[in-house]
Amino acid sequence: MRDLLSGNYAIAEAVRMAKAQLIPAYPITPQTPIYERLSEMESQGTLPGVMVRVESEHSAMAMCIAASLAGVRVFTATSSQGLALMHEMLHFASGNRVPVVMGCVNRVLAVPWSFGSDQTDTLSQRDTGWMQFYCEDNQEAFDTVIQAYRISEATMLPSMVIIDAFFNSHFIEPMDVPDQRLIDLFLPQATLPERFDLNDPAFISNVVTSGAQFLPFRERAFTDMEKAKEIIREVDIEYRAQFGRGYGMVETVQTKDAQLVLVTSGSMTSTARMAIEALRDKGLKVGLLKIKAFRPFPSREVEDALQNIPKVAVIDRNISIGKEGIFCQELKSALYNSTARPRIYGYIAGLDGLDVSPEIIENICLEVLGKEMPDNLPIWVKGN
Amino acid sequence: MTTQENLRAADYETIIPVSRANTKVFKTGQWSQKKPTHHPKLSPCREACPVGNNIPGALAHVSKGDYNAALALILQENPLPGICGRVCYHPCQTSCNRNQFDETVEIRSLERAIADYGCATPQICSSPTDNKTTIAVIGSGPAGLSAAYFLALFGHRVTIFESRAEPGGVLRYGIPEYRLPGEVLNREIGRILALGIDLEKGVRIDSERLDDLQDRFEYIFLGTGAWLPQKTGLSSENRETIQYGLDFLSHEKKEIFCQGKKNIVVIGGGDVAVDVARTARRLCGPGTVITMIAPEKEGDFPAIPEGLAEAEDERIRIIGEYQPIEFIGNSHLEKVRFVRTKVEKDRVTGRYTLLPGDGNDLLVDADLVLIAIGQLPDTGLFLPEIVDKDFSKVFVNDLGMTPSSRFYAGGDLTRKRPAVADAILSGKRAALSIHLKANGYDPEIIIPALTLGQGSSLSISAYIEAGLIDLKKVVQFAELNTLLYRKTGAEHGTKSPPETRRTDFSEVNGGLERKAAIDEAKRCFYCGSCIGCDLCFLLCPDISIAKEGDRIYRVDKDYCKGCSICATVCPRHVIEMEESQ
Numbered sequence: 019m020r021d022l023l024s025g026n027y028a029i030a031e032a033v034r035m036a037k038a039q040l041i042p043a044y045p046i047t048p049q050t051p052i053y054e055r056l057s058e059m060e061s062q063g064t065l066p067g068v069m070v071r072v073e074s075e076h077s078a079m080a081m082c083i084a085a086s087l088a089g090v091r092v093f094t095a096t097s098s099q100g101l102a103l104m105h106e107m108l109h110f111a112s113g114n115r116v117p118v119v120m121g122c123v124n125r126v127l128a129v130p131w132s133f134g135s136d137q138t139d140t141l142s143q144r145d146t147g148w149m150q151f152y153c154e155d156n157q158e159a160f161d162t163v164i165q166a167y168r169i170s171e172a173t174m175l176p177s178m179v180i181i182d183a184f185f186n187s188h189f190i191e192p193m194d195v196p197d198q199r200l201i202d203l204f205l206p207q208a209t210l211p212e213r214f215d216l217n218d219p220a221f222i223s224n225v226v227t228s229g230a231q232f233l234p235f236r237e238r239a240f241t242d243m244e245k246a247k248e249i250i251r252e253v254d255i256e257y258r259a260q261f262g263r264g265y266g267m268v269e270t271v272q273t274k275d276a277q278l279v280l281v282t283s284g285s286m287t288s289t290a291r292m293a294i295e296a297l298r299d300k301g302l303k304v305g306l307l308k309i310k311a312f313r314p315f316p317s318r319e320v321e322d323a324l325q326n327i328p329k330v331a332v333i334d335r336n337i338s339i340g341k342e343g344i345f346c347q348e349l350k351s352a353l354y355n356s357t358a359r360p361r362i363y364g365y366i367a368g369l370d371g372l373d374v375s376p377e378i379i380e381n382i383c384l385e386v387l388g389k390e391m392p393d394n395l396p397i398w399v400k401g402n
Numbered sequence: 403m404t405t406q407e408n409l410r411a412a413d414y415e416t417i418i419p420v421s422r423a424n425t426k427v428f429k430t431g432q433w434s435q436k437k438p439t440h441h442p443k444l445s446p447c448r449e450a451c452p453v454g455n456n457i458p459g460a461l462a463h464v465s466k467g468d469y470n471a472a473l474a475l476i477l478q479e480n481p482l483p484g485i486c487g488r489v490c491y492h493p494c495q496t497s498c499n500r501n502q503f504d505e506t507v508e509i510r511s512l513e514r515a516i517a518d519y520g521c522a523t524p525q526i527c528s529s530p531t532d533n534k535t536t537i538a539v540i541g542s543g544p545a546g547l548s549a550a551y552f553l554a555l556f557g558h559r560v561t562i563f564e565s566r567a568e569p570g571g572v573l574r575y576g577i578p579e580y581r582l583p584g585e586v587l588n589r590e591i592g593r594i595l596a597l598g599i600d601l602e603k604g605v606r607i608d609s610e611r612l613d614d615l616q617d618r619f620e621y622i623f624l625g626t627g628a629w630l631p632q633k634t635g636l637s638s639e640n641r642e643t644i645q646y647g648l649d650f651l652s653h654e655k656k657e658i659f660c661q662g663k664k665n666i667v668v669i670g671g672g673d674v675a676v677d678v679a680r681t682a683r684r685l686c687g688p689g690t691v692i693t694m695i696a697p698e699k700e701g702d703f704p705a706i707p708e709g710l711a712e713a714e715d716e717r718i719r720i721i722g723e724y725q726p727i728e729f730i731g732n733s734h735l736e737k738v739r740f741v742r743t744k745v746e747k748d749r750v751t752g753r754y755t756l757l758p759g760d761g762n763d764l765l766v767d768a769d770l771v772l773i774a775i776g777q778l779p780d781t782g783l784f785l786p787e788i789v790d791k792d793f794s795k796v797f798v799n800d801l802g803m804t805p806s807s808r809f810y811a812g813g814d815l816t817r818k819r820p821a822v823a824d825a826i827l828s829g830k831r832a833a834l835s836i837h838l839k840a841n842g843y844d845p846e847i848i849i850p851a852l853t854l855g856q857g858s859s860l861s862i863s864a865y866i867e868a869g870l871i872d873l874k875k876v877v878q879f880a881e882l883n884t885l886l887y888r889k890t891g892a893e894h895g896t897k898s899p900p901e902t903r904r905t906d907f908s909e910v911n912g913g914l915e916r917k918a919a920i921d922e923a924k925r926c927f928y929c930g931s932c933i934g935c936d937l938c939f940l941l942c943p944d945i946s947i948a949k950e951g952d953r954i955y956r957v958d959k960d961y962c963k964g965c966s967i968c969a970t971v972c973p974r975h976v977i978e979m980e981e982s983q
Contacts, residue, residue, distance in 0.1 A: 115418045174417060211414045224421035225428075231419065238417050 021195045025186035028156040029121045030055035032163035034065055035201045038093035042070040042081035046100040047133055048183040049123045075100040079107035086116035089212035095121035098139045112147025117170035125183045126370050134371020135183035137336035141344045147239055149177040150312040152283040157193040161263055167205055168253045173246040184371055185285035196261055204260055243314045267316035269308040270323045276305030278387055281332040283309045283345060286374045293379035304383050317352040325356040331386045335368040342396040363392040367399035434964030437982040440955045443875040443930030447494035447509060449855035452823040453480040457509055458931035464923035473520025478863040481551035481594050484586045487514025489577055490823050491706045499879040499929050504889040507926050511895050515919035527866050528557030535840040538619040540607050543571025544822045545813025546625030547594050548829025554597035556837040565606040571627055575652035578681050579907040621808050621836050628814035632776035634726055643735040647674040647774030660685035665767040667738050669726055670774035671696025671703035676710060678772045679718045683904055693719040693766055697743045697756050712910055715900040724764050725756055740764040779815045801845045802832030827859055877929040877975045886973040893922035932976045938968035
């Protein structure tokens with residue numbers, strides 16, 4: 019069925035259709051409409067699950083962990099400060115290997131206090147052991163929530179499904195909402211292990227001995243995250259077969275002959291697609307690499323796409339103060355051992371929801387094409 | 403799908419840490435040296451109480467409205483709670499830790515309430531295997547009654563010999579009805595006699611009878627009191643218009659002495675003097691001027707302050723720092739001359755001496771003088787070796803025994819503090835000594851172990867339930883957790899209005915109503931006594947305090963990390979931290 023939905027509503031719709039059984043959540047701009055929409059569904063009797071209003075994001079995640087350990091499919095959503103507050107429990111979730119799916123709407127972290135999009139909130143959670151999927155548009159957000167349940171429940175690792183504040187969360191787009199029957203076929207009822215057994219009580223999150231016990235658990239989580247790459251690919255292929263849409267961990271656009279490949283994530287990728295077209299029309303050999311999966315990081319895909327390309331320009335809507343844009347760092351480290359690695363040019367653009375227009379992207383590409391060597395520090399793009 | 407299926411099949415418990423054992427393997431208690439000990443301790447009120455009443459224990463019962471249990475507990479230490487609850491000088495209230503918080507708990511009023519509202523039978527303390535002996539108790543005042551009571555509870559055969567028509571001694575013939583009604587006295591003496599004690603009334607012991615008693619009884623307890631008046635040494639004392647304290651109070655004709663008198667002067671500042679003055683007030687007309695004059699400073703009189711205040715309410719003038727030097731008048735007494743004086747206490751002997759003070763003489767109109775400056779025992783009857791002639795008293799050691807080993811003595815005969823509670827203590831001490839001796843135990847070891855704190859009183863219940871309370875540790879105010887208490891004023895009983903008291907011998911103090919007494923008992927800190935509040939049990943962060951019964955808590959030293967939260971939070975300092983072995 020075709021529908022007009024904002025990114026937040028698209029996620030809420032996917033959660034309903036995924037039949038999440040428990041949704042503990044706490045409102046925060048710009049994620050609040052997800053919460054509101056799910057509450058509305060609950061009051062109308064169309065939500066298969068139960069919402070719980072908790073006292074904080076920390077508690078929301080604690081409740082998700084406990085319920086998930088007891089075999090319940092759960093969902094929560096948050097942004098920015100809420101995610102920061104949740105940080106401690108994010109480690110508990112991944113350490114307890116609970117397949118929680120969380121909607122994250124990127125918003126700047128205070129201070130200064132503001133509301134626009136900035137990926138630093140989710141990228142700050144890079145090392146919490148969660149999978150992270152950055153979505154380009156509302157359709158992808160919907161599809162990724164459905165896929166994320168499959169991926170998380172197969173890997174027993176939690177997932178963040180991430181969209182940009184306002185560009186995705188509040189902008190309404192036409193999209194396809196599949197039949198519930200088809201969703202049910204793709205994503206059956208959760209069959210999670212039920213660990214809550216009164217007759218065989220157990221303590222989870224117990225103290226372990228440092229060498230013999232701690233290390234194997236971490237190593238196991240690491241290898242399972244590596245295996246997740248294969249599962250992500252399989253699930254995506256299956257989804258494409260069923261619904262006609264797939265995304266891959268990365269997507270390449272006209273990279274084969276490119277002199278310059280632009281690397282983007284999230285909503286600015288749509289703009290970049292247009293900018294690439296315009297530059298091609300001018301005869302410039304420019305391509306695009308969209309990174310969707312950030313954790314696990316698609317090193318092989320990135321290497322395949324970018325080795326032998328002379329130049330790469332990365333636009334980051336985030337900043338790691340003291341280094342550079344975070345996608346840029348990750349790209350560099352992924353390519354370092356390649357035999358023919360490109361020169362990588364880092365740009366910081368669109369912080370706090372500033373528009374990254376086609377002109378900005380074209381200008382970046384032109385600048386990089388005319389520049390022999392990259393700067394050591396990222397270049398800050400401050401507007402048209 | 404293959405990868406997904408493989409992962410699904412995995413044993414989930416290999417990917418997250420799960421413990422189906424428990425953390426009891428970690429004996430975290432070994433990390434610390436300090437451990438809490440839950441051991442009841444002595445309250446300062448109990449240390450100060452000559453009778454050794456378990457005040458916090460009894461008040462805990464009252465706070466729950468259980469007067470019977472409270473009385474049963476009190477009767478373990480005190481045979482005369484209804485009397486002490488009315489006439490005691492209550493040193494317990496002076497040392498009450500609540501004084502440092504708001505004001506003392508009205509312990510004396512509560513003892514009275516317990517005695518008046520409770521119903522209990524004294525518990526026999528003897529075992530069938532104990533040796534039983536025979537004791538003659540001479541005198542049925544508080545010392546004799548106390549000795550007889552505890553000896554009977556230990557299972558011995560006791561006979562009391564009383565020279566007067568009725569038992570009670572100074573309680574009946576010295577303390578007036580408005581302070582101690584006869585029915586209370588009869589009730590309490592009745593409870594003692596009901597233990598199977600024989601009473602021979604109207605039997606005055608002379609030397610011949612004393613010899614006879616030595617044949618009939620194994621031990622003799624002397625509790626004949628101090629009935630001879632201390633005299634001023636001034637001339638003209640032998641007029642009919644000069645009477646002496648206890649003689650006057652017990653005199654059949656005291657009403658006649660008072661009739662028609664305009665100016666009565668009472669000399670002395672003790673409780674007997676106050677009773678003499680207040681009795682005179684009730685026997686003479688309302689226009690009579692009654693003046694009480696003593697050598698001590700006003701405010702420092704030896705009498706109980708409440709009694710003095712009641713006397714003032716009854717329009718008795720009180721003048722301090724004078725002593726009489728002359729009774730003026732020919733056939734009839736007209737005036738008494740007083741000189742300024744001051745009292746000095748000898749730091750070594752504790753005796754008081756009167757020294758000349760600064761100021762003019764005082765001439766007071768008087769047609770009746772009532773002298774109550776002290777009482778002396780009549781020791782003429784007793785064996786010379788047990789009598790201290792210089793101080794006209796009977797010698798006793800710390801065990802209540804006289805130099806003659808079959809003779810024990812107590813009360814005013816031994817010239818200790820002349821108070822009912824101290825007399826009860828002396829009788830209790832002698833009874834315990836006799837019991838221990840009769841059973842071949844060494845009282846010199848056992849009695850000090852039963853002594854409460856640094857005081858002089860003894861606990862019989864500690865003898866029965868050895869070790870239950872640490873009798874040597876007295877809980878100080880600073881050791882309490884007063885955060886658990888609210889400041890509240892004390893409950894006071896009613897008093898009859900002064901106008902009606904001037905002609906009436908009915909009891910002045912109405913005591914506490916049942917409900918008010920319960921409220922007042924709830925004010926008690928219960929210093930050193932566990933009342934089962936469970937705070938230690940509930941607040942232990944390591945769940946290392948186990949509750950094993952009513953007011954029984956056990957510290958699990960394997961897991962107690964010695965954080966001392968239980969000791970800090972205990973409102974009563976029952977728990978304290980100690981080095982662990």
